[in-house]
Amino acid sequence: MSIKYVASSKLPTPWGVFDMHGFEDNETHKEHVALTFGELDDNTPILGRVHSECLTGDALFSLRCDCGFQLQTAMQHIAEAGQGFILYLRQEGRGIGLLNKIRAYELQDKGANTVEANEQLGFEADQRQYNMILPMMQKINVNSVRLMTNNPRKVKAMKSLGIEVVERIPLQVGKNRYNEHYLKTKSTELGHIMSEYHFSDKDE
Ligand SMILES: Nc1nc2c(ncn2[C@@H]2O[C@H](COP(=O)(O)OP(=O)(O)OP(=O)(O)O)[C@@H](O)[C@H]2O)c(=O)[nH]1
Numbered sequence: 001m002s003i004k005y006v007a008s009s010k011l012p013t014p015w016g017v018f019d020m021h022g023f024e025d026n027e028t029h030k031e032h033v034a035l036t037f038g039e040l041d042d043n044t045p046i047l048g049r050v051h052s053e054c055l056t057g058d059a060l061f062s063l064r065c066d067c068g069f070q071l072q073t074a075m076q077h078i079a080e081a082g083q084g085f086i087l088y089l090r091q092e093g094r095g096i097g098l099l100n101k102i103r104a105y106e107l108q109d110k111g112a113n114t115v116e117a118n119e120q121l122g123f124e125a126d127q128r129q130y131n132m133i134l135p136m137m138q139k140i141n142v143n144s145v146r147l148m149t150n151n152p153r154k155v156k157a158m159k160s161l162g163i164e165v166v167e168r169i170p171l172q173v174g175k176n177r178y179n180e181h182y183l184k185t186k187s188t189e190l191g192h193i194m195s196e197y198h199f200s201d202k203d204e
């Protein structure tokens with residue numbers, strides 16, 4: 001894998017003005033983005049989030065998942081803290097791509113859960129890779145992190161790359177009647193820690 005830094009600019013948002021840094025993966029030709037806020041001092045653990053692309057949740061206001069809510073809340077927390085970063089990784093649909101995610105949603109509309117739908121399409125439940133994180137973090141000068149995530153496997157993947165994750169900060173936002181079953185499946189099948197949520201027993 002070869003990640004090339006391309007350019008940086010300002011990104012004004014409702015929560016404050018971030019700096020946006022663009023990267024290109026020369027193997028997959030995916031274009032990834034890092035957002036930073038404030039001065040990043042590499043001696044202190046930095047509040048951050050590694051967010052996987054979800055066009056439907058992040059841009060189209062979908063209530064099927066929690067992605068958009070997590071992204072907005074993370075940006076808000078970072079702005080409030082005055083310092084932090086977001087890595088926005090272009091691995092849509094846990095790595096299967098947008099059109100396959102829509103295929104998976106079609107199966108979920110017919111009763112499959114999020115894991116079964118991926119498997120019925122011949123994919124693993126989660127096909128994401130995280131190797132691009134390291135060169136991106138090196139470029140933005142962060143090596144120690146307080147990570148906003150409910151996914152312990154993401155923490156493990158980052159630690160195995162040599163990144164110090166000093167704290168996992170839960171990011172349990174956006175539960176609604178359309179994603180309750182999905183969030184419960186993430187907790188029971190994919191290992192996400194959703195302890196702040198109370199799930200009803202119906203639907204199982
Ligand atoms: N294949 C598939 N991908 C989905 C589905 N719902 C969300 N995604 C994708 O899942 C990715 C986000 O992963 P999640 O499992 O929601 O969360 P996470 O990144 O592992 O963990 P957090 O840091 O807690 O958000 C994004 O790429 C979404 O596009 C689904 O039903 N099927």
Ligand SMILES: [Zn+2]
Nearest residue numbers: 054057065067
């Ligand atoms: Zn989503």
